[in-house]
Amino acid sequence: MNLDAIVPEYVRCFDAYIPSKPDHLLMREYGAPFLHRLNNNENPLGPPPAAARAIAEFPPEAAAVYPSGDSFDLREALGRRMGVSPERILVGNGSCEVISSVIKAFCEPGDNIITADRTFAVYEWVAEFSGIQARLVPLRDYSFDPQGMLDCIDGRTKIIFLCNPNNPTGGWWDEGLLTDFLERAGEERIVVVDEAYREFVEDGAYPDAVALMDRFPNLISFRTFSKMYALAGLRAGYLTGTAGVVEMVRRTSIAYSVNILAQRAALAALADDADHIAATRALVRDGRAFLMTTCDALGLETVGREGNYLMIKVPINDMLMYRRLMKRGMMVRSMTGFRYPGWIRVTLKKIAVMEAFAEALSEEIRSIREGGRSA
């Protein structure tokens, strides 16, 4: 069969993302006695207690029944929480699914999207394997560059993706910067604000994109239960927009894609998140302070104002550092794929894990400076 004849070139040219192997295989391959995953920005506290109970008490017979095809109860609860109609919310199998739905709804080959060159890569990837041009604007001071993005707009620009706070740098726009950008970007295109890490931000100047939708009806917000709510394994993310925009996106979305357990756990998590958010924020604060102090002592530059992660500039190439740390049971995210060669990103976890990581990192840095394995 000649697949080349039937597969579009933009699919042929695209390389599928290869997820990491399961822990037991990685431990065996690297000879690591244990594995701390510090690569995916997961919350080590686990889901809020009510969500944990919902998961533990899930009746197996309920798995035989299709879930609500449009996450009805969850949208009702989210609508109450945000003060918007449930019709303005669309729940997906993680944020990645809603990214795909939005691009399908608004773009066709020949159109383009705009985002940053060093940000969550899925906006770029979905655009590329859909035949849509991704215009990538360099970050400025580790944050999205508003003027750079505005300069890239043309008549075929359909969506602008902002990641606020940005993964992996943690830089973010305040409300003034965001509203100014929205005014200048105009209503002829969609502006998506991905707020996957919004619950980690404690600064009052951080904007609420949903609250701005009355002024800017072309605005869409992405949020997720994967990060703060620690339900990454169940995959539930959602978008909020104005009714007309969401109605369009609904046409390109898959019904029934969010499983019943994810819906129940997310619903329970929402109802029991105050203490959980406070505890997680404290954990992240402590982890960041500890790791920044460690890196300062080692003479390593760090970047990361917000989010549950920190970028560290290492003295050897980041891919080698990844492998060296893997041998010590520490799985970080190498930043070459984010176009930050020479940097790693570390998820902030409990202090005991941070201490173990700091010890592993310190030993590697010492070994490198003494002319160890990399020389």
Added chain:
Amino acid sequence: MTQHILTRKDALLRIPFTAPFLPLAMEFADKGARGFSLGDRESGALTLAVEELFSFYMSRAARESSLEIALGDEGYRLSLSLSFHAANPDMRAFNLTWRVSHDSEDSLEMLGPMIAARSVSSLRLDFGDNDRVVIRLTMDRDYEPARNVPLPPSGGPGPMISEPSRDDVRHFAAMVNASGAPFIPHFLARPSMAADMLAAGRLHALLAVAGDWITGGVLWAHLTETCIEMYGPYLFRDDPDDNTLTMLLDEAVGRVSRTRARGLLRRQGPLAGYERFFDFLGELQMAGVDGQASRSVYYFRQLREESGGIVYCSPVLAAFLHQQYERLCLPRQVRESAGDRGLARDVSVLAVELDYSRSLAIIRPLCAGRDMAANLEGHLDLLESEGIANFLVEINTGRSEDTAFADALAQCGFAPRLLIPDAGQGDLVIYDHSRGNVRP
């Protein structure tokens, strides 16, 4: 018979692999080459290669096999592939050492493939499922060597990174030659070739530009489907704090990081401060044509997080692989295996890439066979008699046809020197030989 144009740069012909269709195959090669603007010399050579290969393999192909000829215009060169089915095809004549004996009819018959192999710029063999054989030829266009151009004066403003046009790269290539850089790849020695490669998407570059001057640059191109080779950075001004070098490398690595490649290789001279960008793989000592020894230092970085792998090889290679994988923290399982000599062909085939400017021969296995040690010895003798001073062998750990050579290489005095991860179907092991390759 079907014939269809795939794109404006490709042409494909599928015909019965029988004598009456030879003229059509030759006409297709000739008219296709001219259609893609090759000159008389290059078109003629390519057509001759098709004639010889067609005539030789026609009778050896499987009875129902058709022949597919694909032409591809890659800008700076034309590629041509012949694809057919044949069980255990005779490839001996592709060996550089093949000599025609007028006393042997069999030997005279093999003259055809030998002529074909010698008349093109490169030749590669691939073996697929169902006895599928693909012979891939390329023919470079002719290009003029570089002319002298002025270099920037010292001092001046700090540079900015710039994405070059075709003309920029042509000029930059001339500057690299004028600067007397010790390592100049063949495409930079011919600036218009570099420009055409850039236009064809086969070469990528970033330049450092300060005012009206190009002050440096870095280039990269695919070495294999999975590995990109970097050339440079070439700097034409002092760079006190490595600012220009760091700027060029950071941007270049960022650009290649989201390509399909798994690794980035640099194999030129030493690069100060390489640690932040590359792993050190090792170095090879080379005897120069002028008698001076030079160092070829190999640096590498992975572009994707490591996903492990299994290598089957003979014990003689396993010890080296264990040591290298440990040093580079690469999670590979090495399984010692004697291979299956019973399945090997009678004759092995080696491809040789000759770089006379560096007195270097790079030998790559094409097919394993029972005569591997003798074949390697034959190649060594011939290359030595032709004045070649450096011999390297590249073994791909992901190809059993390659790893089958490990014992023969050891018998012939070759020793593994360094390993390039992910440079082929698996990792690439580079051997050198005590007869050449000046020792440190």
